Amino acid sequence: MAERLVTVFGGSGFVGRHLVRKLVEQGWRVRVAVRDAEGAKFLKPLGDLGQVSCVTANVTHQESIRRAVAGAEVVINLVGILYERGRRTFKAIHTDAAAAIARAAREAGASQFIQMSALGAAKDSPSAYARSKAEGEEQVRAAFPGATIFRPSVIFGTEDGFYNLFGAMARAFPVLPYFTTDAPALRKGANGLPEIDFYGRGGMKLQPVYVGDVTSAMVATLTDAGLRGKTYELGGPQVYSMREVLQQVSFETRRNRCVVPVPMIVAKIQALVLQFLPVPPLTPDMVRQMERDNVVTGTLPGLEAFGIVPEHTSAHLPAYLERFRPLHRQIRRMGNKHT
Incomplete structure (x- = not known):
């Protein structure tokens, strides 16, 4: 070949x-x-x-x-x-x-x-x-x-621009914000009395998929003619809200950052300014994307068509988000001295 x-x-x-x-x-x-x-x-x-x-x-x-x-x-x-x-x-x-x-x-x-x-x-x-x-x-x-x-869906892996971006944010900022359309809001609590819901549904839903699974699926079509000519939706094994994604990052970076909701209108205002940066972190079009979930519909074949069991984020995040932990190099060196 x-x-x-x-x-x-x-x-x-x-x-x-x-x-x-x-x-x-x-x-x-x-x-x-x-x-x-x-x-x-x-x-x-x-x-x-x-x-x-x-x-x-x-x-x-x-x-x-x-x-x-x-x-x-x-x-x-x-x-x-x-x-x-x-x-x-x-x-x-x-x-x-x-x-x-x-x-x-x-x-x-x-x-x-x-x-x-x-x-x-x-x-x-x-x-x-x-x-x-x-x-x-x-x-x-x-x-x-x-x-x-x-x-x-969002692709994760060692060199990704998604979890690594939030890891850098966790290192630089005391809080990790996510944008939401339904919080804070006044809702009826379990006891029937009104209470403030600060978090809502946690922002948009994502289904992060491992880069190795995506590329394995692509390569599989080269040798199996039965897999060709179709449209595939690729998602990971679990759906996360943006709040849960940021909680993952906070935990894996050992930064214990507070994950806070921010109304979507704030994102829209920020995007009007940030879109003019050389590499904009947020644009009006990105905001419009965040108003819809990014999960598989189930109407099209996915990784199961390739016999691929999707990898979980927990199998990889600890390894490549470690570099955002406080004093991680010093801690490793100290550990080596005692082994």
């Missing part, structure tokens, strides 16, 4: 580097198509000499895409953005570029195409991000009818 080629667009990102590693282990020759080929060379040692190559590709330029997919048996598109800047709009990247890559893959004679979308992708979503993902799926299927589409 060493001569079989797979092109991975966006292969230097969080999910991409895990996927490249799995593809290499399966004996594939991997061409990583990224904007900065030089910066992606850290992937080359994952394989044997020449097994991983990095090429410069701009997903908004058709000729660049054609060069990247030439000779590939499989093409995988992982490219996505969380906020818009200039010409890099959700439509340009999630819809138009996805369609262009799928079209080029078909014209190049690729036998398989995999598109990574997102859980919650829907053409009627209030979020432009989610709408563009749904439109991208539609365009990909039109360009490459046998495409396989994955819709993961």
